[in-house]
Amino acid sequence: xALLRGKExxxxxxxxxMLSIIGIxxxxxxxxxxxxxxxxxxxPFYMKQSVYFVVAIVVFFVTIRxxxxxxxxxxxxxxVFSLILLVLVLIxxxxxxRNGSQSWIGLGPLTIQPAELVKITVIVYMSHILAEHxxxxxxxxxxxxxxxxxxxxxxxxxxxxxxxxxxxxxVFLLFFVAGYPLKLYGLFIVVGIxxxxxxxxxxxxxxxxxxxxxxxxxxxxxxxFQAVQSLMAIGPAGIFGHGFGQSRQKFLYLPEPQNxxxxxxxxxxxxxxxxxxxxxxFVLVLYAGYKLAVQAKTRTAFYAIIGxxxxxxxxxxxxxxxxxxxxxxxxxxxxxxxxxxxxxxxMWLIIGIIYQLAK
Numbered sequence: 248x249a250l251l252r253g254k255e256x257x258x259x260x261x262x263x264x265m266l267s268i269i270g271i272x273x274x275x276x277x278x279x280x281x282x283x284x285x286x287x288x289x290x291p292f293y294m295k296q297s298v299y300f301v302v303a304i305v306v307f308f309v310t311i312r313x314x315x316x317x318x319x320x321x322x323x324x325x326x327v328f329s330l331i332l333l334v335l336v337l338i339x340x341x342x343x344x345r346n347g348s349q350s351w352i353g354l355g356p357l358t359i360q361p362a363e364l365v366k367i368t369v370i371v372y373m374s375h376i377l378a379e380h381x382x383x384x385x386x387x388x389x390x391x392x393x394x395x396x397x398x399x400x401x402x403x404x405x406x407x408x409x410x411x412x413x414x415x416x417x418v419f420l421l422f423f424v425a426g427y428p429l430k431l432y433g434l435f436i437v438v439g440i441x442x443x444x445x446x447x448x449x450x451x452x453x454x455x456x457x458x459x460x461x462x463x464x465x466x467x468x469x470x471x472f473q474a475v476q477s478l479m480a481i482g483p484a485g486i487f488g489h490g491f492g493q494s495r496q497k498f499l500y501l502p503e504p505q506n507x508x509x510x511x512x513x514x515x516x517x518x519x520x521x522x523x524x525x526x527x528x529f530v531l532v533l534y535a536g537y538k539l540a541v542q543a544k545t546r547t548a549f550y551a552i553i554g555x556x557x558x559x560x561x562x563x564x565x566x567x568x569x570x571x572x573x574x575x576x577x578x579x580x581x582x583x584x585x586x587x588x589x590x591x592x593x594m595w596l597i598i599g600i601i602y603q604l605a606k
Contacts, residue, residue, distance in 0.1 A: 253542070255535045255538040255539050255542070256535075256539065256602070256605075258531060258534075258535040259532060259535035259536060259539065259598065259601070260598075262528050262531045262532050262535065263532060263583060263594070263595070263598055265528055266525075266528055266529075266532075266582070266583035266584055267300055267303070267583045267584075267591065267595075269525070269528075269583075269584060270296065270300075270509075270581075270583050270584035270585070270586075270591070271293055271296050271297055271300060273505075273509055273512060273513055273516075273584065274292050274293045274296045274505045274509070274584075274585075274586045275291075275292075275293035276491060276492050276494065276497070276512065276516060277494065277497050277504040277505045277509050277512040278291075278292035278293065278497075278503075278504065278505030278586060279291060279292070279293065280497055280498055280499070281497065281499070281503060281504060281505065282505075284499065292505050292586050295586075295588070296586055296591070298588075299587070299588040299591045299592060300591060302588065302592055303591045303592045303594070303595035303596075304595065306592055306595055306596050306599065307595040307596070307598055307599040307602075308599070309599070310596055310599025310600055310602075310603060311599050311602045311603050312603075313603060314603075316371075316600055316603045316604065317547075317548075317603065317604065319372075319375040319376075319547075322368060322371045322372040322375060323372060323375075325364075325367075325368045325371075325372070326365075326368040326369065326372040326394070328368075329361060329364045329365035329367075329368045329369075329398070330365065330397060330398060330401065332352065332359075332361035332364065332365070333361045333362070333365055333398060333401035333402065334401065335352060335361075336349060336350060336351065336352050336361050336405065337349060337401070337404055337405070341353075342405075343358060346578065348405050348406060348407055348578070349405050350362060350405045350407050357588070358588075358589065359589055360589045360590075362398075362402050362405070362407050362410040363410075363589055363590070363593040364593070365398045365401075365402070365414075366410065366413065366414045366417070366558055367555065367558075367593070367596070367597060367600070369394060369395060369398055369414060369418065370414075370417055370418065370421065370551060370554035370555055370558060371551045371554070371555070371600070371604075372394065373391065373394055373395070373418060373421060373550075373554070374421065374547050374548075374550035374551035374554060375547050375551075376388075376390065376391065376394070377391075377421065377422075377425040377546075377550050378545070378546040378547040378549075378550055380425065380426075386425060386426050386427060387427065387428070387431065391422070395414070395415070395418050398414065399411050399414065399415070402414075407578070408453070408577060408578075409565065409577035409578050409579035410579070412561075412565065412577065413558055413561050413562050413565065413579065414558070415439070416557070416561050417554050417555075417557045417558040417561060418554065419432070419435060420553070420554070420557050421550055421553060421554045421557075424550065424553055425550060455469075455470040456470060456575045456576055457575050458470065459471035459474055459575070459576070460474065460572070460574065460575035460576070463475045463478070463572075472502075473501070473502060473508065473576055474572060474576060476496055476500050476501040476502075476508075476511075477496075477501060477508050477511040477570050477571075477572070478572055479496060479500070480494065480495070480496035480500075480501060480511040480512065480514065480515040481511055481514045481515060481570075481571065483515075484514055484515045484516070484518045484519075485518055485519070486518050486519045486520055487517070487518040487519075487520055487521075488514065488515060488516045488517040488518030488520075488521060489515060489516055490516060490517075491516050491517065492516065493515075493516055494512045494515045494516050495515070496511065496512065496515060497512055505585070505586040506580065506585055506586055506587065507566065507569070507570075507578055507579065507580055507581070507585060508570055509581055509584055509585050509586070510522070510525070510566065510567055510570040510571075510581055510584070511570045513525060513584075514570075514571075525567075525584075526567065529560060529563045529564070529582075532556070532559065532560065532563075533556060533560045536552060536555070536556030536559075536560075536601060537552075537553065537556060539552055539601060539605045540552035540553045540556065540605075542605070543604065543605055544606075547604075548604040548605060551600075551604050552601050552604055552605060555597050555600060555601055556601065558597070559582055559594065559597055562579055562580070562581075562582055563581060563582050565577060565579055566579050566580060566581040566582075566585075567581070582594045
């Protein structure tokens with residue numbers, strides 16, 4: 248099957264390819280020293296990321312040929328399967344603990360993060376249900392809340408607040424587009440604030456993250472360490488940066504610089520100009536994705552593409568906001584750019600689903 252025709256289709260593909268290639272380049276720059284010190288006997292990060300990129304492109308081309316992705320029954324099964332994975336990841340011996348969160352399942356040399364899959368299944372399955380709504384009848388339904396609440400509870404047990412935030416924002420925008428009454432959003436905000444307060448009260452480390460966000464220099468060697476090191480990378484870089492490969496913070500100052508904080512290394516090496524170029528590419532992804540949604544032939548496709556593009560964009564701008572100190576540290580990757588097979592393959596799976604639904 249040929250790719251979609253039209254400038255939006257090509258724009259989405261070109262921008263995501265550019266972001267992925269930029270990712271490999273900066274994983275090489277940011278992670279080579281860390282890899283040599285901590286994983287000297289293993290394949291360097293940039294070579295692994297290149298392999299992940301090839302796998303991701305294969306997944307993309309397979310996905311755009313799967314007509315079953317247009318059916319509600321497929322996404323209902325996928326949603327249930329993703330919930331099962333979220334339960335399995337909480338079982339000791341199956342779920343892997345990394346950086347304080349039990350969010351991964353090990354499959355030999357491979358690992359998968361069920362939260363990445365469930366975000367996709369919730370959005371597309373919810374889109375099918377919302378598209379069935381008949382004009383003139385109340386759209387608010389307890390079923391919508393149940394479909395969203397189940398994965399939220401399971402993800403927070405890991406815990407993974409970043410994934411929950413991305414999922415909730417994406418689904419709430421989906422509700423808005425589908426016609427949910429505006430007065431309900433006031434209730435959503437109140438419930439959200441109450442839930443956030445409860446989460447902070449039950450887990451003191453979250454309060455430390457907020458304190459570190461407000462003033463990372465209060466504990467620069469503890470809870471504020473990542474934020475401080477990120478700002479030290481960005482601050483002196485100026486408009487054009489120190490030059491590609493000339494980062495100083497990647498030399499064991501900023502922990503695992505090829506992952507969540509890779510944007511700090513990008514800013515350090517290519518400055519404000521390079522950072523704005525990355526942001527511009529993500530804006531183009533958002534623009535092209537929404538244009539494809541508007542051109543979709545069915546309401547289901549319209550809702551699903553809106554939700555998926557929103558999810559991808561919220562994750563990108565949340566990561567960037569964390570790196571530059573606008574929000575507390577949440578532990579989400581920069582789509583297409585951060586090191587990691589699960590993240591990169593998931594991003595290209597999303598693009599493949601968008602292309603399939605837009606046919």
